[in-house]
Structures are given as C-alpha cells and as structure tokens.
Amino acid sequence: xxxxxxxxxxxxxxxxxxxxxxFAPLFxxxxxxxxxLSIMGLVVLIRIILxxxxxxxxxxxxxxxxxxxxxxxxQNKYKDDRQKQSEEMMKLYKEHKTNPLASCFPILAQAPIFxxxxxxxxxxxxxxxxxxPAPIARGFLKxxxxxxxxxxxxxxxxxxxxxxxxxxxxxxxxxxxLILFMSATTFTTQKQLMTKGMPKMxxxxxxxxxxxxxxxxxxxxxxxxxxxxxxxxxxxYWSTTNLWTWGQQYYVIxxxxxxxxxxxxxxxxxxxxxxxxxxxxxxxxxxxxxEAPKVEGQRQQPKKAKKKKK
Amino acid sequence: xxxxxxxxxxxxxxxxxxxxxxxxxYPSCSNYAATAIRRHGLKGFAMAAWRLLRCxxxxxxxxxxxxYELDSADALASMRNTMVSRSSTQGxxxxxxx
Numbered sequence: 338x339x340x341x342x343x344x345x346x347x348x349x350x351x352x353x354x355x356x357x358x359x360f361a362p363l364f365x366x367x368x369x370x371x372x373x374l375s376i377m378g379l380v381v382l383i384r385i386i387l388x389x390x391x392x393x394x395x396x397x398x399x400x401x402x403x404x405x406x407x408x409x410x411x412q413n414k415y416k417d418d419r420q421k422q423s424e425e426m427m428k429l430y431k432e433h434k435t436n437p438l439a440s441c442f443p444i445l446a447q448a449p450i451f452x453x454x455x456x457x458x459x460x461x462x463x464x465x466x467x468x469x470p471a472p473i474a475r476g477f478l479k480x481x482x483x484x485x486x487x488x489x490x491x492x493x494x495x496x497x498x499x500x501x502x503x504x505x506x507x508x509x510x511x512x513x514x515l516i517l518f519m520s521a522t523t524f525t526t527q528k529q530l531m532t533k534g535m536p537k538m539x540x541x542x543x544x545x546x547x548x549x550x551x552x553x554x555x556x557x558x559x560x561x562x563x564x565x566x567x568x569x570x571x572x573x574y575w576s577t578t579n580l581w582t583w584g585q586q587y588y589v590i591x592x593x594x595x596x597x598x599x600x601x602x603x604x605x606x607x608x609x610x611x612x613x614x615x616x617x618x619x620x621x622x623x624x625x626x627x628e629a630p631k632v633e634g635q636r637q638q639p640k641k642a643k644k645k646k647k
Numbered sequence: 648x649x650x651x652x653x654x655x656x657x658x659x660x661x662x663x664x665x666x667x668x669x670x671x672x673y674p675s676c677s678n679y680a681a682t683a684i685r686r687h688g689l690k691g692f693a694m695a696a697w698r699l700l701r702c703x704x705x706x707x708x709x710x711x712x713x714x715y716e717l718d719s720a721d722a723l724a725s726m727r728n729t730m731v732s733r734s735s736t737q738g739x740x741x742x743x744x745x
Binding site for chain 1: 670
C-alpha cells in the first residue's frame, strides 16, 4: 500500500506546504488562517485542474438537444422496462459519440486526495496512549511545519481535531457549523439544478426527480454521520469543494444554461430585452428558434456537423 | 472479503449519490463491480478495476455487462418468460439468477 499512498501524501502535504509558504508572509507562519488557506489552496488547485473535464461534460450535454426526439422515442418505447430504456439510451449516446454523464473519473480522482488529506491531518492529530500529542509526519509536512500545523486553529478549533475526538466545545461548534455549511451548499446546488438547470421534466423523468428529491433531504444526515469523524481540516476541504461546485454551477446556469431549462428561457428573455433597448431588430432575435444556435453557435456547431457526417 | 467489498460499494453508492456526477456506462461502475465480485471473486476485482479505468472522460461509455447473456434486459425478459411457464420453480430459479 505504501508505494501508492506515499506519493499521495507527498502531493497533498507538498501542496499544503507550498500554499503555506505563499500565505505565511501575509498572515504569519503559525497562523490558523495560513493553514486553512493552504487547505483551500489544495481544493482550488484540484478543481482548476478538473475544469477542462467539466467543460467537456457541459459540451456533450449541450449536444444532446439534437438527440432529444430520439431520446423521447426510446422513453416511450420502453417505458415499462427501465433497464432496457437505460441500455438503449446508452447505445444512443455511444452511437453519437456523446455522453452527458461525467464518468467515474472526476469523483474517483478526488477520492485518493481526500483520503490522503484525511490521513495527513489525522497524523497531525495523533496522540500517545497517555494522551500526549505525538504528531506523525507524512510527506513534506514534517519538522517545524508539523508543529505549526498541529497548533493551527480555524475559528478557535484546531484543524486536526474532530467532533468525536475531543471534549472541547469550540471544536464541536465549529464542526457542526461546517457540517451545516456543507449541507447548505449541497442542498442549494442540487435545488438550483433541479429548479433552473434542467430541461422541463416529463412523466418518465419524474422518477429521477423524485429520487433526487429524496437525496436532497438525505445530505444533511449523511454529512452529519460522516462529518463527526473527520478532522476540522478535512471539513474545511469538503466545504470549500462544495462551495466551488455551487459557484461553478451558478456560473453555468447564469451564463450558459442548458437549452430548454427555465434558466435558458430567462436568459433568452434578458437578451431579447437588451436587444430591444439597444434598438436592434427585435423580430427574429426574440424567437428562441432563431436565437438558440446563435447563443451556442461557436461551441455546438462543430459537434452537430460531425454527427451528420456519421 | 466479498462481504466487505459489497459493504464498501454500497457505502460509496450512498455517498456518491450526493453528487451530480454519474457513470457513463450502464450498469454503473459500482453496480458492475458488485456483480463482478459477487460472481467471480478475485477475477471480479480485476474486472471492476479494468472497468474503472475505462470509465474516463475520453471514453464514450455504453452498455457493458459483467455477463451479457445473464444480465441484459433481453436476457432477463426471456428468463422471466421461461419462469412463467415453469411457475412452480420460479422462486428457486430467480435466486439462482440474481
């Protein structure tokens, strides 16, 4: 296991130490702010690396509008056999070399990082049997960095402490607030997607919507159960990545929404309104049929052309 | 060992459902892994790992069963038909298949 995990520890601790050195002149080397920011820096770096994948996914989601009639047909034909329906849908995607689903990679790529961060922070928090703090060095987080990180606080709670591992009220309060924050960001992200980001649902998609609704109310529970075991630092990581997800989606829904979704219609209205104010020709601009290719033009048209050749 | 893998996969499924990202294969990687490990043991682990590697942003996904002749919708449908004709053994047959 060591040969897989050690590089991960090195990456996580290396990035943390790097950001620590960047922020240390601003906030002080032993400041909790510096250490919190170095964890957030790790998140931001990972998410920036993942942006191209996200863009790719968005593009293939947009390309789906062209397949809409075929998808409807499949849903109708196999409405009693959900398995067959999924099979045919996948075949359709494959045929057109487009897949709106993200693949397991982005989430699984983050899992080892998450695990490594968990271990690194747990190492900071390690104690002897007698309860004396005895931090374990992992990767680049050693020596003075280790000692400094072990003392670093996030709003009065050590980043290495967890809800279940402490009697300190301050740690309990901070973890609970972070768990609430994580729940809130996930909740709003999902809600935003469901109410604005997705094309209007018909009956066959309703089951999916129903399922998502149930999940919507399960998040806080899942976060609460897992969050109490995690060090504050891991919760900071998790909260930041959730916040990033929300921001990313907010941007997409506002600036480049899925055709057919409520957010898309809203954007159309806004653009038509703007065009009107600027005294342009309104007819044609305001009709979605004409405007749709215009908005998405540069991104979507090459894809469409490819498919027609096939 | 199989039991542990099963629990881990279930845990992942509950956990990952909090996120939007989904598998581009059908059945999903986690379902595929669960079936493969249950049916093929150690070889199933390797199958699951290989599937995970294939499920990346550059692949096109698609339908990919552990055993097509056992798991596909058509296979299940024909299985159901034979079961109806032999309704007395329906229960045991179903156990064997699933």
